[in-house]
Amino acid sequence: MHSQETIHLTPARLSERWSVTVGHLANQRSEGSGPPYLKLGGRILYRLSDVETYEERSLVAGARA
Template identity: 45%
Template sequence: MTTKHLNQYELAKRWSISQRTLERWRWKRKGPPYLKIGGRVVYELDAIEAFECARRRITGDQTAAEASSR
């Protein structure tokens, strides 16, 4: 099984944000988990999708996880 990775440019494009935002999130330890291999930063697609799911909102500030637990 092959794990799919996105680089910083690809993830920034996927989310329509700047690459600088991803850099700042890494510095603040705020964004999705990443791998740094030989100076190159990549994000596992599974980790990106988990990050997205964890931040999905149903109504107001209610997360998808909170809604499903009720």
């Protein structure tokens, strides 16, 4: 059985994806908001699957005319 490799994003990559600053992501982490993250040996990493889940949960349906 072959397992899929987990894709991780650095704060710099996630900031590019969302067009926000790395500082904004740091603020989210300190406030306990934003997607879950890993802290490994002082490095912060976000699992792409967690980011996508967070994005789905943040989706706001537009008003219908």
